[in-house]
Amino acid sequence: MALLKGNAVVGQSGGPTAAINATLSGVIRGVSSENSLIGKLYGMKNGIEGFMKEDFSDLSSFFDNEKKLKSLEETPSSFLGSCRMKLPKLSDDDRIYVKVFSIFEKYDIKYFYYIGGNDSMDTVMKLDGYAKKIGYEIKIIGVPKTIDNDIPITDHTPGYGSAAKFVATAVKEIARDSSVYTLKSVTIVEIMGRDSGWLTAAAALPKALTGKGADLVYLPERVFDEERFIRSVEEKLDTCPHVVVAVSEGIKYKNGRYVAEGLKNEVEDDFGHKILAGVARSLERMIKKEIGCKVRAVELNVLQRCSAHILSLTDVKESIRVGKRAVIYSVSGQSGKMMAFRRREGKYRVDIVAVDVSLAANKVKYVPDEFINENGDGVTEKCIEYVKPLIAGERKIKYEDGMPVHITLE
Amino acid sequence: MALLKGNAVVGQSGGPTAAINATLSGVIRGVSSENSLIGKLYGMKNGIEGFMKEDFSDLSSFFDNEKKLKSLEETPSSFLGSCRMKLPKLSDDDRIYVKVFSIFEKYDIKYFYYIGGNDSMDTVMKLDGYAKKIGYEIKIIGVPKTIDNDIPITDHTPGYGSAAKFVATAVKEIARDSSVYTLKSVTIVEIMGRDSGWLTAAAALPKALTGKGADLVYLPERVFDEERFIRSVEEKLDTCPHVVVAVSEGIKYKNGRYVAEGLKNEVEDDFGHKILAGVARSLERMIKKEIGCKVRAVELNVLQRCSAHILSLTDVKESIRVGKRAVIYSVSGQSGKMMAFRRREGKYRVDIVAVDVSLAANKVKYVPDEFINENGDGVTEKCIEYVKPLIAGERKIKYEDGMPVHITLE
Numbered sequence: 115m116a117l118l119k120g121n122a123v124v125g126q127s128g129g130p131t132a133a134i135n136a137t138l139s140g141v142i143r144g145v146s147s148e149n150s151l152i153g154k155l156y157g158m159k160n161g162i163e164g165f166m167k168e169d170f171s172d173l174s175s176f177f178d179n180e181k182k183l184k185s186l187e188e189t190p191s192s193f194l195g196s197c198r199m200k201l202p203k204l205s206d207d208d209r210i211y212v213k214v215f216s217i218f219e220k221y222d223i224k225y226f227y228y229i230g231g232n233d234s235m236d237t238v239m240k241l242d243g244y245a246k247k248i249g250y251e252i253k254i255i256g257v258p259k260t261i262d263n264d265i266p267i268t269d270h271t272p273g274y275g276s277a278a279k280f281v282a283t284a285v286k287e288i289a290r291d292s293s294v295y296t297l298k299s300v301t302i303v304e305i306m307g308r309d310s311g312w313l314t315a316a317a318a319l320p321k322a323l324t325g326k327g328a329d330l331v332y333l334p335e336r337v338f339d340e341e342r343f344i345r346s347v348e349e350k351l352d353t354c355p356h357v358v359v360a361v362s363e364g365i366k367y368k369n370g371r372y373v374a375e376g377l378k379n380e381v382e383d384d385f386g387h388k389i390l391a392g393v394a395r396s397l398e399r400m401i402k403k404e405i406g407c408k409v410r411a412v413e414l415n416v417l418q419r420c421s422a423h424i425l426s427l428t429d430v431k432e433s434i435r436v437g438k439r440a441v442i443y444s445v446s447g448q449s450g451k452m453m454a455f456r457r458r459e460g461k462y463r464v465d466i467v468a469v470d471v472s473l474a475a476n477k478v479k480y481v482p483d484e485f486i487n488e489n490g491d492g493v494t495e496k497c498i499e500y501v502k503p504l505i506a507g508e509r510k511i512k513y514e515d516g517m518p519v520h521i522t523l524e
Numbered sequence: 525m526a527l528l529k530g531n532a533v534v535g536q537s538g539g540p541t542a543a544i545n546a547t548l549s550g551v552i553r554g555v556s557s558e559n560s561l562i563g564k565l566y567g568m569k570n571g572i573e574g575f576m577k578e579d580f581s582d583l584s585s586f587f588d589n590e591k592k593l594k595s596l597e598e599t600p601s602s603f604l605g606s607c608r609m610k611l612p613k614l615s616d617d618d619r620i621y622v623k624v625f626s627i628f629e630k631y632d633i634k635y636f637y638y639i640g641g642n643d644s645m646d647t648v649m650k651l652d653g654y655a656k657k658i659g660y661e662i663k664i665i666g667v668p669k670t671i672d673n674d675i676p677i678t679d680h681t682p683g684y685g686s687a688a689k690f691v692a693t694a695v696k697e698i699a700r701d702s703s704v705y706t707l708k709s710v711t712i713v714e715i716m717g718r719d720s721g722w723l724t725a726a727a728a729l730p731k732a733l734t735g736k737g738a739d740l741v742y743l744p745e746r747v748f749d750e751e752r753f754i755r756s757v758e759e760k761l762d763t764c765p766h767v768v769v770a771v772s773e774g775i776k777y778k779n780g781r782y783v784a785e786g787l788k789n790e791v792e793d794d795f796g797h798k799i800l801a802g803v804a805r806s807l808e809r810m811i812k813k814e815i816g817c818k819v820r821a822v823e824l825n826v827l828q829r830c831s832a833h834i835l836s837l838t839d840v841k842e843s844i845r846v847g848k849r850a851v852i853y854s855v856s857g858q859s860g861k862m863m864a865f866r867r868r869e870g871k872y873r874v875d876i877v878a879v880d881v882s883l884a885a886n887k888v889k890y891v892p893d894e895f896i897n898e899n900g901d902g903v904t905e906k907c908i909e910y911v912k913p914l915i916a917g918e919r920k921i922k923y924e925d926g927m928p929v930h931i932t933l934e
Contacts, residue, residue, distance in 0.1 A: 130704050160706050191700035198705070282927050283833050290601035290930060291830035294540050295608070296570050323925045326932070412825045420701035423693050424833055426926065505926035515733045516836065516915035517692050520700060522736070 118251060118445070120224030121154045124173070126259075127161035127230035127237065128198065130191040131273030132280075132422040133433040134259045137229050138193055139186045140437020141257070142177050145225075147438075148445050152225060157523075161230070162237055163197035166210075168217060171523055185521040187430060188511050190422035193523065200233060201240045204247070211244045218252060225253050225444050229437070231260040231271075235452055235475035242450030242471065253444040256452040256471050257436055261419045263312035266479040267469045268454035270504055272436055273419070275429030278316035279505035280421040281305055282327075284414055285360060286320035289327050292410070293356040299408040300347055300357045300401050303328065304394035306418050308364040311335050311481045313418065316501050317360030318493045323502070328360035335481050336490035338365040338373050343397070344404045346491055351407070363393050373397070423518045427507025432464065439466045462503035528661060528855070530634030531564045534583070536669075537571035537640035537647065538608065540601035541683030542690075542832040543843040544669045547639050548603055549596045550847020551667070552587050555635075557848075558855050562635060567933075571640070572647055573607035576620075578627060581933055595931040597840060598921050600832035603933065610643060611650045614657070621654045628662060635663050635854050639847070641670040641681075645862055645885035652860030652881065663854040666862040666881050667846055671829045673722035676889040677879045678864035680914055682846055683829075685839030688726035689915035690831040691715055692737075694824055695770060696730035699737050702820070703766035709818040710757055710767045710811050713738065714804035716828050718774035721745050721891045723828065726911050727770030728903045733912070739767050744774035745891050746900035748783050753807070754814045756901055761817070773803050783807070833928045837917025842874065849876045872913035 124141045126134055138157075145155045157173040158165040171194075177183055186193060202210060217223070228238050238256035245252050258265045261277035285303055292301040305314040311333025320327025329350045332338060350357040365373045374393040394411035401409045436453045443451060451468035458465065485497035512519045534551045536544055548567075555565045567583040568575040581604075587593055596603060612620060627633070638648050648666035655662050668675045671687035695713055702711040715724040721743025730737025739760045742748060760767040775783045784803040804821035811819045846863045853861060861878035868875065895907035922929045 126704075130701055160704075163706065189700070190697050192704045195706070196704040279926055284827060284831075286927055286930070287600050287830040287832060288826055290599070291540055291826045294536075294570075294602045294606040296573065296605070319925070320927060324927065324930070326930070410826070412827075413823060414827075415822045416698055416701045416820070417694060417822075417824075417827070420697040421694075422697060502925060507926070508923055513918055515729070515912060516689055516917070517696055517730060517734065520696070520734070520736070 117151055118224045118253065119151050120222045121156060122152045122225035122227065123156040123158055123165070123170070123221070123223050124227040125158040125161045125165060125229070126192040126194045126196050127228060127234040128196060128260065129231065129419060130196060131259050131261050131419050132190040132276040132425055133273045133429050134229060135189050135193045136187040136430045136433035137257050137259060137272055137437040139183045140434040141227050141441060142173055142183065143434065144438035144441025145174070148441055151445050156221065156223070157194045160195035161197035161199065162201070163199045164195065165217065166213060176523065182521060185512065185519055187434065188422055188425070188509065188518060189520040190420040193521070201237055204240060204243055208244070214241065215244070215248065215250055218250065223252065227255050227257060227440050227444070229257045229259050231258070231262070232265055232474065232476055232478060235471050238452065239450065239471045239475045245449070253447070253449040255440045255444050255448065257440045258452060258454070258474070261313060262307055262310060264310040264478045264480070265474050266477045267452070267473045269457040269464060270455055272429060272433035274312065275426035275504035277313055277418050278501055279426040280418055280424050281313055281316040281414060282319040282505055283424060285317045285327050285358065286324065288412060289320065289358045292358060296355065297408055298351055298355045299410070300359065300405070302359045302361060302394040302397045302409065302411045304411065304413040305360055305362055306414070307334065307362045309334055309478050309480070311362045314360055314362040315481060315485065315493050315497055316505070319498060319501060319505070322498045328358045330357070330359045330491045331493060332359070332361045332365050332491060333481055333486060334362045334364035334366065335486060337368045339368070340400060344400060347401060348405060359397065361393055361397060365393060423511055425509040425511070426505045427509045428504055430509045436466055443468045527561055528634045528663065529561050530632045531566065532562045532635035532637065533566040533568055533575070533580070533633050534637040535568040535571045535575060535639070536602040536604045536606050537638060537644040538606060538670065539641065539829060540606060541669050541671050541829050542600040542686040542835055543683045543839050544639060545599050545603045546597040546840045546843035547667050547669060547682055547847040549593045550844040551637050551851060552583055552593065553844070554848035554851025555584070558851055561855050566631065566633070567604045570605035571607035571609065572611070573609045574605065575627065576623060586933065592931060595922065595929055597844065598832055598835070598919065598928060599930040600830040603931070611647055614650055614653055618654070624651065625654070625658065625660055628660070633662065637665050637667060637850050639667045639669050641668070641672070642675055642884065642886055642888060645881050648862065649860065649881045649885045655859070663857070663859040665850045665854050665858065667850045668862060668864070668884070671723060672717050672720055674720040674888045675884050676887045677862070677883045679867040679874060680865055682839060682843035684722065685836035685914035687723055687828050688911055689836040690828055690834050691723055691726045691824060692729040692915055693834060695727045695737050695768065696734065698822060699730065699768045702768060706765065707818055708761055708765045709820070710769065710815070712769045712771060712804040712807045712819065712821045714802050714821065714823040715770055715772055716824070717744065717772045719744060719888055721772045724770055724772040725891060725895065725903050725907055726915070729908060729911060729915070732908045737768065738770035740769045740901045741903060742769070742771045742775050742901060743891055743896060744772045744776065745896060747778045748775040749778070750810060754810065757811060758815060769807065771803055771807060775803060833921055835919040835921070836915045837919045838914055840919045846876055853878045
């Protein structure tokens with residue numbers, strides 16, 4: 115196999131996470147190890163959207179020391195900016211592809227790394243398909259990231275561990291906060307995850323591992339039944355005056371309607387995903403009406419994906435590693451692949467493999483039945499064992515003036 | 525002066541903070557240093573409410589090692605539980621006082637420490653007043669705590685620094701999160717503090733000290749004007765596509781109505797029931813209607829007061845110190861006093877003094893004019909200099925299974 119020499123470009127796409135920049139750091143580190151093949155590493159601003167405008171920055175020269183890379187790994191949210199642009203079908207209109215590939219040529223780009231979720235893997239798949247169609251030699255690799263953990267094929271996704279650590283910690287602290295008075299109370303914590311309940315499942319950890327946390331956990335993988343919910347809360351209140359409920363924003367009734375719909379008009383994002391808010395408020399209203407006790411709704415909101423002050427060390431290390439590995443796979447000739455984790459049996463360890471990106475693009479991985487309890491209001495031991503190692507360890511963050519230090523491209 | 529020998533009791537009251545248990549640890553440490561005078565240290569469950577039921581635990585024997593005390597200092601929310609019970613006026617009905625003092629006698633209690641906010645200082649004042657009235661020898665000391673920082677006389681309150689550190693950090697992270705897309709957007713962060721804007725003022729720190737954070741900051745000390753608000757947001761959007769607004773839950777219109785209760789802005793559920801949304805939701809709707817750009821409301825909610833995973837080291841140290849000092853002042857003969865911080869000129873340092881509790885009880889300290897900018901949409905340099913040292917330093921927290929370790933009385 116002939117070695118492919120040229121420049122590389124990296125982009126970030128979709129919703130940001132607290133560890134997405136650790137993967138970027140991994141790509142930068144990986145490229146710098148391959149400097150016999152790869153010249154410059156360009157960063158595309160705002161993903162493929164900025165790429166089309168040739169909005170590049172020279173990452174190789176900006177990240178010229180270890181201190182900057184460490185800071186990048188502790189900076190939440192997409193350092194390069196993000197986008198939600200979806201490429202047209204290859205058969206529909208190839209003007210956009212002609213444009214992209216002319217830019218590849220102009221900048222002598224032979225390596226393309228895209229860090230993103232299910233939708234971003236679609237971009238990787240289409241670009242790789244077009245390259246093969248026109249016989250353009252370029253290596254295109256997708257690196258997964260999402261707090262939702264809903265990408266198939268990979269054991270878990272970079273970014274999930276840190277979000278799960280924040281959720282588990284916040285729920286543990288909220289359970290403490292909600293139990294100081296003698297008055298009966300219900301606290302509802304709303305957690306992100308439109309279609310899959312992975313992040314909400316992390317809310318089950320504090321109770322399972324330390325005895326205090328969320329007493330009831332509702333994932334979108336199970337139909338929500340209002341009557342059964344009220345009965346379960348009442349039963350819990352009988353034994354403990356303070357009940358904590360963790361609920362996914364995406365839970366639905368039997369008729370397919372979102373529980374959150376009762377309160378808010380739906381909006382759709384560019385991909386046609388419904389934007390939801392307010393399930394905790396819906397449950398709050400039910401409890402006020404049916405039980406009448408004190409009740410509080412807490413939305414963890416964007417803090418779930420940007421709380422880089424409490425990063426899972428496991429997640430950060432793996433996020434860096436997967437970025438590095440993307441570069442190694444690309445120079446070894448792979449293209450149209452997504453990096454994926456394979457968990458070994460026994461003591462927690464993962465291997466990184468390259469899988470065909472079409473296996474992940476536009477697909478969703480749900481929490482499996484064996485991870486959800488019989489009542490549909492909690493998770494199983496197996497689920498706890500799955501999540502536990504992903505939130506393990508703490509990255510020691512650098513602070514200045516009492517706040518975490520972030521790095522900016524300027 | 526004859527030395528007063530006997531037992532001691534400590535309680536926690538009002539809303540919890542992330543550092544209130546550090547003060548409890550200080551009291552425990554203080555009492556153990558005074559073991560020639562003080563025998564047992566009882567902890568009253570749920571403040572004066574549990575005291576009336578003689579619901580005590582023996583803290584001296586439970587906290588028998590340093591490890592437990594350290595864990596207590598990292599546990600958020602009131603370890604002993606809390607209450608919101610207010611004692612009647614001394615002149616109205618003394619039955620409750622007769623009961624309290626009979627319990628003092630029964631348990632040979634000569635020292636009484638109460639950790640709480642403005643209302644709890646009222647309890648300290650009244651109990652001390654009654655003791656003096658009937659000539660019962662007991663030393664009653666109040667130790668301030670509140671995330672609101674609204675207790676007069678003291679430079680600041682234990683608990684504020686950690687809450688302010690969380691707010692500053694969260695706003696810094698949210699500002700990152702909200703700026704990844706090219707689309708114009710406004711993010712509104714709702715912060716606790718119904719009457720005083722101290723905690724909201726902390727949201728101004730990231731922008732002032734690091735260049736990125738909240739662009740507009742609204743405190744309840746200034747009347748809120750909707751038109752001016754929309755104009756300010758539009759002006760900010762002209763220079764930067766991503767605007768972050770920090771707002772206190774308690775801001776009001778000129779007519780005295782809370783912005784959070786604006787009738788026009790109330791949400792209706794399926795049954796036409798009006799749901800009172802928070803102030804962030806009110807501002808969200810204003811912006812959607814008047815500007816029409818993407819807008820997101822984020823409520824920091826109870827995380828502000830219970831996020832013990834990101835404690836200000838300054839706050840924790842001072843919280844312990846003020847608890848210890850309460851014991852020292854009491855054995856030196858003081859009673860009816862509240863512990864207060866006095867800030868020295870120059871490099872940040874505080875002294876702890878005992879002030880007459882009546883100066884603080886039931887009173888509120890507002891953010892002074894010199895701390896608020898002319899437009900009423902931000903804070904001054906002087907305010908930043910005031911808050912900055914209070915969030916300084918990080919307590920290294922113990923983690924287990926990926927989550928912070930908390931201690932429980934069992």
